[in-house]
Amino acid sequence: xxxxxxxxxxxxxxxxxxxxxxxxxxxxxxxxxxxxxxxxxxxxxxxxxxxxxxxxxxxxxxxxxxxxxxxxxxxxxxxxxxxxxxxxxxxxxxxxxxxxxxxxxxxxxxxxxxxxxxxxxxxxxxxxxxxxxxxxxxxxxxxxxxxxxxxxxxxxxxxxxxxxxxxxxxxxxxxxxxxxxxxxxxxxxxxx
Numbered sequence: 001x002x003x004x005x006x007x008x009x010x011x012x013x014x015x016x017x018x019x020x021x022x023x024x025x026x027x028x029x030x031x032x033x034x035x036x037x038x039x040x041x042x043x044x045x046x047x048x049x050x051x052x053x054x055x056x057x058x059x060x061x062x063x064x065x066x067x068x069x070x071x072x073x074x075x076x077x078x079x080x081x082x083x084x085x086x087x088x089x090x091x092x093x094x095x096x097x098x099x100x101x102x103x104x105x106x107x108x109x110x111x112x113x114x115x116x117x118x119x120x121x122x123x124x125x126x127x128x129x130x131x132x133x134x135x136x137x138x139x140x141x142x143x144x145x146x147x148x149x150x151x152x153x154x155x156x157x158x159x160x161x162x163x164x165x166x167x168x169x170x171x172x173x174x175x176x177x178x179x180x181x182x183x184x185x186x187x188x189x190x191x192x
């Protein structure tokens with residue numbers, strides 16, 4: 001066994017939190033079921049994956065968390081501008097978070113309209129649609145993914161014109177019955 005007792009020679013924290021049976025929502029950590037969102041930042045630094053390595057996104061050679069993403073993104077952007085594309089933008093951690101938010105919102109909204117359209121057809125347009133729409137709002141899902149306390153914060157974070165385009169494009173590509181199309185046209189100001 002290497003240092004830390006994990007067989008791979010990878011360093012482990014002094015008081016490791018061993019992950020077992022990880023899922024999207026959580027895992028067994030040191031034998032107890034825990035949800036990821038309940039872990040403190042200090043606990044996250046102590047997580048050790050099922051294979052014995054760190055569960056952090058990226059670690060330095062000594063096993064400590066890598067946190068200097070600003071420098072990595074700036075250097076990478078500069079290399080791309082120098083070698084391939086002079087117009088490539090300067091990239092910062094916030095830009096990557098915003099890109100994640102917009103791409104995720106686009107997928108959530110597309111799925112939202114597709115499922116809503118199917119529900120209208122399957123249920124004959126009854127109140128089930130209203131119930132579904134109140135339970136699966138893409139903006140609320142994105143709020144939770146970004147860790148915002150309020151959907152207002154999430155809305156302020158997104159570019160309004162991009163958000164309107166995402167909703168309009170998803171609506172246009174969904175297979176919505178004619179009655180739903182009329183309602184959608186009024187929703188988007190008759191632009192459809």
